[in-house]
Amino acid sequence: MCSFLEWRDLKIVYKRYASLYFCCAIEDQDNELITLEIIHRYVELLDKYFGSVCELDIIFNFEKAYFILDEFLLGGEVQETSKKNVLKAIEQADLLQEPRHEYFNVPVY
Amino acid sequence: MPAVSKGDGMRGLAVFISDIRNCKSKEAEIKRINKELANIRSKFKGDKALDGYSKKKYVCKLLFIFLLGHDIDFGHMEAVNLLSSNRYTEKQIGYLFISVLVNSNSELIRLINNAIKNDLASRNPTFMGLALHCIANVGSREMAEAFAGEIPKILVAGDTMDSVKQSAALCLLRLYRASPDLVPMGDWTSRVVHLLNDQHLGVVTAATSLVTTLAQKNPEEFKTSVSLAVSRLSRIVTSASTDLQDYTYYFVPAPWLSVKLLRLLQCYPPPEDPAVRGRLTECLETILNKAQEPPKSKKVQHSNAKNAVLFEAISLIIHHDSEPNLLVRACNQLGQFLQHRETNLRYLALESMCTLASSEFSHEAVKTHIDTVINALKTERDVSVRQRAVDLLYAMCDRSNAQQIVAEMLSYLETADYSIREEIVLKVAILAEKYAVDYTWYVDTILNLIRIAGDYVSEEVWYRVIQIVINRDDVQGYAAKTVFEALQAPACHENLVKVGGYILGEFGNLIAGDPRSSPLIQFNLLHSKFHLCSVPTRALLLSTYIKFVNLFPEVKTTIQDVLRSDSQLKNADVELQQRAVEYLRLSTVASTDILATVLEEMPPFPERESSILAKLKKKKGPSTVTDLEEAKRERSVDVNGGPEPAPASASAASTPSPSADLLGLGAAPPAPPGPPPSASGLLVDVFSDSASAVAPLAPGSEDNFARFVCKNNGVLFENQLLQIGLKSEFRQNLGRMFIFYGNKTSTQFLNFTPTLICTDDLQANLNLQTKPVDPTVDGGAQVQQVVNIECVSDFTEAPVLNIQFRYGGTFQNVSVKLPITLNKFFQPTEMASQDFFQRWKQLSNPQQEVQNIFKAKHPMDTEITKAKIIGFGSALLEEVDPNPANFVGAGIIHTKTTQIGCLLRLEPNLQAQMYRLTLRTSKDTVSQRLCDLLSEQF
Secondary structure, three states, X not given: XXXXXXXXXXXXXXXXXXXXXXXXXXXXXXXXXXXXXXXXXXXXXXXXXHOOOOHHHHHHOHHHHHHHHHHHEEOOEEOOOOHHHHHHHHHHHHHOOOOHHHHOOOOOO | OOOOOOOOOOHHHHHHHHHHHHOOOHHHHHHXXXXXXXXXXXXXXXXXXXXXXXXXXXXXXXXXXXXOOOXXXXXXXXXXXXXXXXXXXXXXXXXXXXXXXXOOOHHHHHHHHHXXXXXXXXXXXXXXXXXXXXXXXHOOHHHHHHHOOHHHHHHHOOOOOHHHHHHHHHHHHHHHHHOHHHOOOOOHHHHHHHHHHOOOXXXXXXXXXXXXXXXXXXXXXXOOHHHHHHHHHHHHHOOOOOOOHHHEEOOEEOHHHHHHHHHHHOOOOOOOXXXXXXXXXXXXXXXXXXXXXXXXXXXXXXXXXXXXXXXXXXXXHHHXXXXXXXXXXXXXXXXXXXXXXXXXXXXXXXXXHHHHOOOOOOHHHHHOOHHHHHHHHHHOOOHHHHHHHHHHHHXXXXXXXXXXXXXXXXXXXXXXXXXXXXXXHHHHHHHHHHOOOOHHHHHHHHXXXXXXXXXXXXXXXHHHHHHHHHHOHHHHHHHHHHHHHHHOOOOOOHHXXXXXXXXXXXXXXHHOOOHHHOHHHHHHHHHHHHOOOOHHHHHHHHHHHHHHHHHOHHHHHHHHHHHHOHHHHOOOOHHHHHHHHHHHHHHHHOOHHHHHXXXXXXXXXXXXXXXXXXXXXXXXXXXXXHXXXXXXXXXXXXXXXXXXXXXXXXXXXXXXXXXXXXXXXXXXXXXXXXXXXXXXXXXXXXXXXOOOOOOOEOOOHHHHHHHOOOOOOEEEEEOOOEEEEEEEEEEOOEEEEEXXXXXXXXXXXXXXXXXXXXXXXXXXXXXXXXXXXXXXXXXXXXXXXXXXXXXOOOOXXXXXXXXXXXXXXXXXXXXXXXXXXXXXXXEEOOOOHHHHHHHHHHOOOHHHEEEEEEXXXXXXXXXXXXXXXXXHOOEXXXXXXXXXXXXXXXXXXXXXXXEEEEEEEEEEEOOOOEEEEEEEEOOHHHHHHHHHHHHOOO
């Protein structure tokens, strides 16, 4: 099957990983194949960060999925293609997390 | 539940997500969510101040609920509070919430912008990064106003960290795309161009995107980027696959950056400097050469990345359109891909070849692949690819291969997907006409189209075949014979009956000599189809019959009998009945000479310049069709030795449709010739998809709108197809409007979609709720839609009602202003003279009064004026004004948030035929709006 389909004025480029579909909407002039690899690179980033990423990782840590996306893509353009640099940025941010013991004994609701 | 992997876990959030996932039904999920929303709301409203962690957790839960598809109408303030937290994760969640759920509430925007400003100034790169991401994700005008001046400074400052530079570049790009007027060009532009030379490839990647977008609009200012991009590209393509370390992707050096650089170069013509040009040509050759090398990896990522660069290079080669050698190499490369086992590559090869076909240098080379493309049409399993194959066949068609391509498209049509049939029909019709050397071929082709895909043949197509037959006497006899034969089929499409009826009515005499197609046989053949046809077709056939009366006196009595029969003379359809009566009368009273004059053969249609090509170009983008279409047209002009007949479109819009003949008695044109705004009969309109833009307001919309200011019921809009009626009632700040859509035709409207469009401002002040209507409206039927209206605060604009639907083959798009105006929320107030003047004086602040002096547009009749003021909604107060000729009114505008007292005074001056209108209310915007609305009424 072809990974591109036309939708209104846009093209949808999609790729399936297990039961998850990753879709990008791109404009007429944009490059379809490089978009497929944007999807793949994002999945690689998730995989590296979570360690064998699965659907549940993304659901339970949806905010992380957003943060990783923001480091990789911004305003619809690729910001940083180096896997090392993206993950370095995320890991640095994780280092800024407050120590966990502060949160123990905090009520659930 | 999986263990939370990294960073800080928010246990409450994880528990909540698990709960949601464990819900057995949608109802249970909604119940769980409502419980959570109530909990969060009470926490946010509670007296106890929440700590940062709790706030973050609850905001995160709200975000999750929103992502599940539920509306979130609170929590924004708490999210904004998080922005000013010193803890990174709290700030981060705050920014995420704002980015995903931004809201145009102006108070919040100010607070958000303030927090962003602080973070930008913090010199803490992670905080700056968060702020820049937020601006780039939201990209609103308010943010552009606040930061478009600041970000370029961050971008080019010497001490900015690389990662911040990257974010700043793309942030600026986003703001520029959204509000180009707010991004000032300046000294920074030249320094941005030099970022293409930066050592950090990530910075170069981000900067290239920015420079590309800026260069598209300001090519002169960014001209120096060309040589920088070429040298950067050259260094990348000649590098060994390990040189670029982590920027190498599956053995392809910096594919993203390469694609972006090639894209940037497509903003410019080929470089003038021979050295730069030579270097670029080398790069492109290297890229083409690499495509022939054996792959360095079997992974699809390797081939995708490599081919992404290759396709972008081919786009640049096509864009330059100056190196025949490269163009032909590109074409050969695409030719290989046409048979590649990867579906994606076949798709892209077909797509790129479509643009290559438009280059004079490579058109012939593209044509050599015709068999492969035809084969793709027949054997591809993927509809997207087949669609591309149709497009390419269309693009590569010229006089030499037209017969073959048209034949292949026709045979494909029999099995084509329904979604693309209509487009193929149009393409076949256009090609058949454009490249017809022999018009008998053209007639055969169009009749075949109707036979194979009659339902998809729009009216314009059959109008066009009739125009061509009428304009070319060499084909008339053949056409008559062919339609006569085609009509022999026991079941034929109604469009064929239309074409047949029309052509035989004009040229049936040319075949009447043959006893097998004698006048009576012709008549009986057509009449045998009559009862199966729709009203417009029957109307057309009646016109054919009266034409027969003139052509063949021997069948006159037979036809008169038919016209005289009850089913005609007493037909329930007025149009049919009228035709029967008039034609019968005409055939009885008119002498042979008069009949011959009245029912004369149609004169040739005026030949017009094609508007199809212009439309096609618009649809397909300028790069694809332009040159070659032009060139093809010139070529075919030479061959024909004269101007081509106007391709199908011009007719329906600008000349009467061929069925609208005969002194205006003729067949009712099934398509409206008039100007429903976008309902044009242009053939190529059919190419545009139904999901197109909103039509501009229909002509007369403003007038109609004004008529509804003082009344609530009536007809808002009407054209040949559609009537829109309104009935509305208002009470205090609430209202209900019934919109009635009437289909005036006998044909179904499909995909009927009315949409209410409000600007953001309006949406904040006026709450409209409605349910979608049934997408199918039967001929003659009326559907009703109810709009519930709530006035939240005073407003100035009016909502726009946009209606889109398909009628026959054409897409219709109508917009009208919906008369929901501020005065509808008036409650009249009776008061005595003394009270009135006391209040009048209280409202003496200059902003509270608005006055307008204007000329009377209508006769100055006291009773009508009174009725209008009452219709406007205020009470009409008698014996208040000392001058009995003046009118005075009072009332209260009810909105959800406030009530606004309004007083008005209208002073007519009969002598000068002028009015002076004065409004005093407690709110300046209300005074102004009411004055504007009411001034239009007299």
